[in-house]
Amino acid sequence: MLIGVVAGAVLVAVAVVVGLFKLMWRVAEPNEALVISGSKHRTEGLEEGMGFRIVTGRGTFVLPGVQVVRKLSLDLNEADLHVDCVTKQGIPLKVHGVVIFKVGDDFVSIANAARRFLDQQKFMGERVHNVFAGHLRSIVGGLTVEDMIRDRERLTGETRAASGTEMEKLGLIIDSLQIHEIQDPTGYIKNLSAPHAAAVQRDARIAQAEADRLATEAEQQAAARMAQAQRDSEILQAGYQAERDSAAAKARQAGPLAEAAAQQEVVVQETRVAELAAHRREQQLQADVRKPADAAAYEKRTLAEAERDARISAAQAKARETELAAAAEATRVKAAAGAEAEATKARGAAAADATRATGEAEAAAARAKGLAEAETAKAHGLAEAEAIKARAAALAENQEAVVAQQLAENWPEIVRAGAEAFGNVDHMVLLNGADGMSEMFAKALTMGGTGLGLARQLLSALGTAGAAGAADGPGEKGSSEALGAGTAPKGAPPRAERVPVRDEGGAGGGTPGR
Numbered sequence: 212m213l214i215g216v217v218a219g220a221v222l223v224a225v226a227v228v229v230g231l232f233k234l235m236w237r238v239a240e241p242n243e244a245l246v247i248s249g250s251k252h253r254t255e256g257l258e259e260g261m262g263f264r265i266v267t268g269r270g271t272f273v274l275p276g277v278q279v280v281r282k283l284s285l286d287l288n289e290a291d292l293h294v295d296c297v298t299k300q301g302i303p304l305k306v307h308g309v310v311i312f313k314v315g316d317d318f319v320s321i322a323n324a325a326r327r328f329l330d331q332q333k334f335m336g337e338r339v340h341n342v343f344a345g346h347l348r349s350i351v352g353g354l355t356v357e358d359m360i361r362d363r364e365r366l367t368g369e370t371r372a373a374s375g376t377e378m379e380k381l382g383l384i385i386d387s388l389q390i391h392e393i394q395d396p397t398g399y400i401k402n403l404s405a406p407h408a409a410a411v412q413r414d415a416r417i418a419q420a421e422a423d424r425l426a427t428e429a430e431q432q433a434a435a436r437m438a439q440a441q442r443d444s445e446i447l448q449a450g451y452q453a454e455r456d457s458a459a460a461k462a463r464q465a466g467p468l469a470e471a472a473a474q475q476e477v478v479v480q481e482t483r484v485a486e487l488a489a490h491r492r493e494q495q496l497q498a499d500v501r502k503p504a505d506a507a508a509y510e511k512r513t514l515a516e517a518e519r520d521a522r523i524s525a526a527q528a529k530a531r532e533t534e535l536a537a538a539a540e541a542t543r544v545k546a547a548a549g550a551e552a553e554a555t556k557a558r559g560a561a562a563a564d565a566t567r568a569t570g571e572a573e574a575a576a577a578r579a580k581g582l583a584e585a586e587t588a589k590a591h592g593l594a595e596a597e598a599i600k601a602r603a604a605a606l607a608e609n610q611e612a613v614v615a616q617q618l619a620e621n622w623p624e625i626v627r628a629g630a631e632a633f634g635n636v637d638h639m640v641l642l643n644g645a646d647g648m649s650e651m652f653a654k655a656l657t658m659g660g661t662g663l664g665l666a667r668q669l670l671s672a673l674g675t676a677g678a679a680g681a682a683d684g685p686g687e688k689g690s691s692e693a694l695g696a697g698t699a700p701k702g703a704p705p706r707a708e709r710v711p712v713r714d715e716g717g718a719g720g721g722t723p724g725r
Contacts, residue, residue: 238270242285244314244321246329247271249278263325265318283325283332287313287386290336294344296351298359305394306351310343311387312378323382339383346373356399363390 239245248263264271273280292308312335314324328335350369351359359366371388378385395401 234275235272236270237266237273237280239266239268239282241268243267244283244285244325245271246281246283246321246325247273247278248281249274263322265321265325267316267321281325281329283314283321283329285314285316285321287311288335288339290339290343292340292343292347294347294351296348298351299353299355302356302395302397302399304351304356304359305396306347306390307392307394308347308388308390310339310385312339312383312385315379315382315384320379320382320384323380325382327381335383338381339378342377342381343370343374343388346370349373356395356403359393360400366390 237245237247245266246263247266267285288311290310290312292306292310294306294308296304296306298304314320314328328338347370350366350373354366367388367390371385375385393400
């Protein structure tokens, strides 16, 4: 715990020391001077008791709250000169120039500049302009325009020399003074140069005329030489043209010949190529088609011959086998035929005896059966005749009862016939529910009952015919056909059909059929 406290205290002390050091230590940059005031100092080269200290290019300790540190820039400064002057001749001029200056590097210059510009460094250019403007006007007033034009270095040197003492008092030094331009509002300088300009222009015109003359002579000589050269050139061109025409004619003749030869060579090469291509296609066909086809044909032929030889061998073996089997079968059949013949002879004798006995028994049975069937047919005919007589009597006495009985027996058929009217109806809509259903069935039954009168007429006709048939006798064919030949009208109840009794040749007997 104590170690931690001690370490913390040490760190705090170190931090405080570092902070105080950074707060007290000041370093002058290469382009500035530190002016430290607030205590008595003695600086070399300065009189005693100045009261401030100058530091350049190094660091120094400063007591916060006791001493004050200010910075003085040692950079270059520039002041533009725009001065209206009057020469010794009384000619007004405007002089434009520039002054490059800075604070001196020695402590005396820095001290002088600090006392004058420490808080007004931005006004240094204006102060320098005023100093140089006064001296420049004074110097220009003692010179002529010609002196200023011909010897600007004199103007610059005298101005620097005249301003040097005052600049030194200000703690400033002049690095450069340049006169850029001298303006002449009255045109004196222009007029001063006019004679020289006229002389120069005259000499220039003379020189130009002489040059034109010489140029004309040279042009004429050049034109003559050009004409001669053109003539020689045309002669040479004509000769060259003739040679070119001759060569062109030969070339025009040689062109078609060369083209024909080239075309011929092309045709020859194309023919050769076609022959080679045809030969290649032939070889390709030989390899791709003929040889595989020959191989396939050879394969098929070989397989067919082998199959044929196999079938021949199999047929020969089969024939031999059949021949041997036939011989064996013939021997067997011959032996079996002998035995069968003996057995057949014995069986024939026994069968003849059995057939004769069977025929005699079947004949006796047939006679007995015929007599029985005849008696049955006769009894059936008599019963039908009695039934017809009874029906006829019943029709004569109570026709309605008979019809009702027939209707009752055939009522399902009557209802079915009435329902046929609705057989082709897919959908039916009943509007009255159960009443509508009852009404529909009542109408259907009414449709079935419409044949009641027809049934009565039919039964009357049947009764009449039955009476006639009963008078004719039961064995007559006509009465039987009258019972079964009628066709009931559409919608009428079907009647029972009777199949006529056919006489088979027996005396008063027959077999009924359906």
